Ligand code: HEC
């Protein structure tokens with residue numbers, strides 16, 4: 587018991603350095619058993635029992651649910667980011683609508699005014715070649731470097747200069763915002779069908795998150811990123827499920 591208490595104390599001390607005291611003190615970080623129950627009741631249908639993003643409804647979702655077994659995602663996100671996404675949904679986090687948070691999210695911008703549809707399709711081919719290792723045309727490399735590399739990095743690894751912490755006001759990624767995914771990682775890229783990428787590049791992340799997206803020219807159920815669970819779950823249950831996800835699906839760095 588004493589050891590646990592010391593652990594909790596240390597955790598509280600280190601947290602208070604990073605976050606406003608009230609935030610660190612106000613909520614308990616939950617427990618694994620609660621997390622497991624919450625996950626098996628609320629999350630597995632999309633994210634899968636094993637956290638592999640292959641739940642029963644995953645196929646019909648655009649983009650596909652996040653893969654918690656993937657280190658390139660899990661080591662880039664903070665628990666606080668995950669907490670806010672689960673509580674409020676991803677869109678309000680991207681739109682910086684979360685009061686009292688110090689998140690500064692800069693999202694994927696829209697490029698519809700710069701590129702014609704045909705060119706966006708070329709770009710998507712170019713982007714996929716990061717994943718497959720196929721040769722990339724020098725012409726499109728130049729365009730990618732100019733338009734995309736500040737965030738996604740010249741090699742597509744999500745490590746462009748704006749994506750790795752710069753001091754404010756230039757900083758792209760805050761404690762809360764994960765950098766753009768590594769385009770060379772097949773597991774992460776498999777979550778995005780081409781028509782989603784098309785709409786994302788054309789309209790930006792804030793543009794593609796609603797019921798219908800004009801960019802793809804036909805009605806579909808629409809792109810839905812993570813929805814809010816604040817009606818269904820308490821803060822403690824949300825912290826518990828984050829703990830469960832961290833400790834069950836990913837262990838060593
Ligand atoms: C209806 C399907 C669905 C359910 C249920 C669901 N999620 Fe998600 N979740 C998604 C999708 C889709 C994404 C990917 C969003 C994106 O890439 O923009 C996602 C992403 C996430 C992310 C990462 C956010 C990011 O930036 O990629 C976290 C964390 C998460 N979900 C946690 C949970 C937890 C915890 C639960 C259960 C309380 C849950 N989800 C239930 C569909 C779902």
Ligand code: HEC
Pocket residue numbers: 680692693694695697709713730733734735736737738748765766767768769778783786787791
């Ligand atoms: C201002 C920074 C920024 C620029 C410039 C930018 N992106 Fe993004 N991009 C992002 C962010 C952030 C995401 C993650 C979106 C999310 O989580 O909702 C993203 C997502 C993506 C994705 C989906 C995979 C992923 O990383 O999640 C692709 C593909 C992509 N961008 C391609 C491009 C292309 C092509 C260009 C240039 C035409 C470009 N981006 C320019 C920030 C940027």
